[in-house]
Amino acid sequence: MVVVRAENIKTRFGSKLIHDGVSFNIKENEIFGILGGSGSGKSVLLKQMLMLEHFDSGEYEILGYKLKNISQKNALKLQQKWGVVFQFAALFSFFSVFENIAIPLKEYTKLDNMAIYEIVLMKLKMVGLQEHVLNLYPSELSGGMQKRVAIARALALDSKLLFLDEPTSGLDPYSSREFDELVLNLKHSFDLNVILVTHDKNSMKTLLDRFIILENKKVGFIGTCEELEEQNERLFKKFME
Ligand SMILES: Nc1ncnc2c1ncn2[C@@H]1O[C@H](COP(=O)(O)OP(=O)(O)O)[C@@H](O)[C@H]1O
Ligand SMILES: [Mg+2]
Numbered sequence: 001m002v003v004v005r006a007e008n009i010k011t012r013f014g015s016k017l018i019h020d021g022v023s024f025n026i027k028e029n030e031i032f033g034i035l036g037g038s039g040s041g042k043s044v045l046l047k048q049m050l051m052l053e054h055f056d057s058g059e060y061e062i063l064g065y066k067l068k069n070i071s072q073k074n075a076l077k078l079q080q081k082w083g084v085v086f087q088f089a090a091l092f093s094f095f096s097v098f099e100n101i102a103i104p105l106k107e108y109t110k111l112d113n114m115a116i117y118e119i120v121l122m123k124l125k126m127v128g129l130q131e132h133v134l135n136l137y138p139s140e141l142s143g144g145m146q147k148r149v150a151i152a153r154a155l156a157l158d159s160k161l162l163f164l165d166e167p168t169s170g171l172d173p174y175s176s177r178e179f180d181e182l183v184l185n186l187k188h189s190f191d192l193n194v195i196l197v198t199h200d201k202n203s204m205k206t207l208l209d210r211f212i213i214l215e216n217k218k219v220g221f222i223g224t225c226e227e228l229e230e231q232n233e234r235l236f237k238k239f240m241e
Helices: 042-049 072-079 097-108 113-126 131-135 143-154 173-190 201-207 225-231 233-240
Strands: 002-013 016-027 031-036 057-062 082-085 161-165 193-197 210-215 218-223
Touching: 002 042, 016 042, 016 057, 016 210, 016 218, 031 042, 031 173, 031 201, 042 057, 042 161, 042 193, 082 143, 097 113, 097 131, 097 143, 113 131, 113 143, 113 173, 143 173, 173 193, 173 201, 193 201, 201 233, 210 233, 218 225, 225 233
Parallel strands: 031 193, 031 210, 082 161, 161 193
Antiparallel strands: 002 016, 002 057, 210 218
């Protein structure tokens, strides 16, 4: 099955054209990267897939659902199948770690408090954190731990699809590599599909199975790191070295 199909996406904001016919497919069980210069429309592409931003023409198909004219019922179904971590791991600062991870479970399920606690604890361990962290508040955590909690929350509903926008930005190099390792582990342990916007060259090399590079409002390249090196020396130098 194809996880995401983007077909000839065109996007404008007012008179400004951002995407001029962007197409790509994301296959099952891959970590797929969206690369491109600053302002090239990476985050907009991600938000479109998440139904948080408009597109002017073309079509997205996500897990079998077409996004244009999607019904409210199907939109709700789809939203429960994925998790998202945006650039600045937006944990609620006035909620504890436990309360943060429990949010989607309280919002979308009818589980009782015991069951919610068990699931929250399981998700916390999945991202490599210990039980005592549940009572802490985001300000008491390191940047790397905050990102882990954000991932635990994103996966609370057993999502098989995880969207990440610049997840290592703001992290020191050591925490960034730890984060990459976590994403790889999650992919292998839970058959997770990951769609990742990044400009972190280490993440690109260690994480990505395939990626697109947005350039001049179009897909300048799609494929693997090795293919880029063979096919396009200019883009390889610009993005990978
Ligand atoms: N809601 C919006 N309204 C107007 N312009 C926007 C909006 N969102 C993004 N843009 C513009 O679209 C372009 C691409 O933005 P973005 O996808 O955030 O870039 P990046 O590739 O750095 O993530 C930028 O020029 C940005 O200013
Ligand atoms: Mg961005």
